[in-house]
Amino acid sequence: MLRRIQALPWIHTAYDIALAMLVVVITTRYVEEYDWIVGWGMALALLFRRRRPLTVMAVVSGLALVQYVLSEYPTFSLTTDPAAYDVALLIAMVSVVTHARPMWHSHAAGAVVLAGIAVESGLGLPGSRGSVEVDLVTLVSYSGLGAALWLTAMVLRTRRLYVASLEERAATAEREREHLVQIAAAEERAEIARELHDVVAHSLAVMILQADGAGYVLKSDPDKAGSALKAIGDTGRDALEDMHRIVRVLRTGRGSGQEEAPEVDRRRVSLDDLETVAERARAAGLDVKLDVEGDRVGLSTADELTVLRVVQESLTNVLRHAGPGAQVAITLRFDGDVVVIRVLDDGAGKLAGARAAADRGSGGNGLVGMRERVEVSGGKFTAGPRLGAGWQVDAELPVRTVA
Template sequence: MDPVTTEDRATEPLTEYAHRLTRRVRAFDHRHPLLWDLHFAGFWVTAALIDWAGGGWRHNAHNLDVPGGLLLALSLGFSLPLLWRRTHPGAALAATVPFALVNAWTGAALQAALLQLVLVYHLALRRALRELWWATALVIAPVLVSVARHGEGSWDQQIGSQLMSITVAALIGVTVRTRRNYTEALEDRARRLERERDQQAQLATAAERARIAREMHDIIGHNLSVITGLADGGRYAATKSPERAAQALDAIATTSRQALTELRRLLDVLGEEEKQQADRTPQPGLTDLDQLLDGVRSAGLTIHTTTHGSPTLPPGRQLTVYRVIQEALTNTLKHGGPDATADIELSYEDRGAVTVTITDTGNGSRPQSPAGGRGLPGMRERTALYGGTLEAGPRPHTERGWRVRLHLPEETPQ
């Protein structure tokens, strides 16, 4: 952190206090606009009446014999319209013009006439800039009357001075307006970014839930199917061959442990923010296919594999191939029947392209997935991540069984 100087310590609290006070005043004004307008207008009404009652107007007057009642009316005519300076600045300015003309004609030259510049400021702050042209004409008109009536000062000097005052008031209004619009734009942008961030977080959460659902379905569904097959085989073997039944129980225990291990690895990924050393890709790949096939074979399904080419796939594609094969074999175990067999053909091509075909000789029909099922939709989602295609359906009528074909195209260079 940068060192804080003694001057910073002295000025920062005052600056923070000023900012906090400004925010409080603006918040109060936003909640009670009429009350603030009454205070503002009341202040200038009081100032105008003090100028009238105290005789301060005589120092600039061209005529000292103006009646007191007229002076009172002029003072109120300049100050009271300030009450509507924010809601109707144009109308408030127009209301002061008759008093300004009378003020110039009689030679009273009340200082309260300068309050017209406050209305010019609010016009520049809240209305279109083209309205400043007629506002300028309204404020200049009394100056022309005063010069023509009393003849003090040159025309260019009087008009130039008034134009300069109008210009300064308008520039202040435009500057404040620009700053306010800029601040509102920043606040709006911040709100939109916050909404977009929340939407992105919701989308990321939904995508993560979908990914977890796919993984849980593939892990639990496959292993439970293998365990079911082993349990059925062990039940039949228990009466005739106790040794085969014991082997089936051992295989069930091994498969259950494998399922628990994969679930733990998946949960480790979900908690990797708390465990910085957690493996970011603890998912099975092509090297785990043999173990997968051995487990399915132990459940009673005969599998033949054919491989063309050498696998050179990144981890993500390996996981997709693994899960699709796992899901296809799980469905064969569930629906293929006791005499079903499966054939797996893997064709590896250049630059990560791969084609996998899984066919079985079991019952060619498959029950419709229940609502929320993750089997075939999960395989399609995995395939879509890499722009691939997935075909799944019964084989031709002349052949029994089911066929699943996965194709992942070549990797696109980034």
């Protein structure tokens, strides 16, 4: 709501005009020769109270002094003193306290108002026609009113500065977060490129071996040579598709996240490594159940690595947020042309409240890194708290069989 109001400066302008019109209306009640000049001057000055609060305070104070002088020193009064339109002086003081940046401006404005109250209470100026006896009741009551307004304005000033500091901190944190996301995403894309380089290098090595073998048996066994050539073509197409996919990501920056850069696993990974990952999690204290459903079909090396990383990072998050003793169910289901990965944990029996969900969802970079890996493979990724206790990670990858 505060930002919405700040985004509409015309509300402030309308409010200042209303205050100025109030002073003008009050001024019309007075009939002395110069009351209208002084009152209208104060009202006009109030229109600039937000942009030039100290200048407005000086102008209004000067007009109040002129009003006092014209009411006391001539043989007959030319202005009314005190007058209700002197409320402009209090408005100007509040404007200085709430809008002026240097703190001494606020103190000076309060001192000017107190001095004016003292003069109006009977102290007077040298040679004036006013009584030299001080009206203590008037002095105390008016001083109390001025002090209350000053303190109220100081509270508003403190509140405004506090809100402004919070907004600035939030904006700074958002800029830093976006910057860190961009840096981490660039690092993740570079890591994916390195991993894909290993995949392509492996594919090329296979193609070279198949080509050498086809050359040896080309005349003695044409059928075997044909099979080798077919394997070369299939492997080359897969490698080229992987290269196109990663180059597309690097050029367009698709994917919105990052992952803590682990050491790149340069060995040839496979789905058989899932059991090793699960066994390591069991050794760390988790109760892990691994199920593979459906006919296990071949996946490209890059997709197998994605499956392994999703499961591995999910188990890491369970260890980090739920701790030892949590029960985890990992399901890898081959369903036609897709492979579905689901990792469920019970959060060690702890309810997944808003704070726990926020900690697990935004405290680290693993979830965003998993999402980018899955999106690079053309799949879908979701993660979030379960109803009750625990966390759920779902990923779906298209199956691209290899020879």
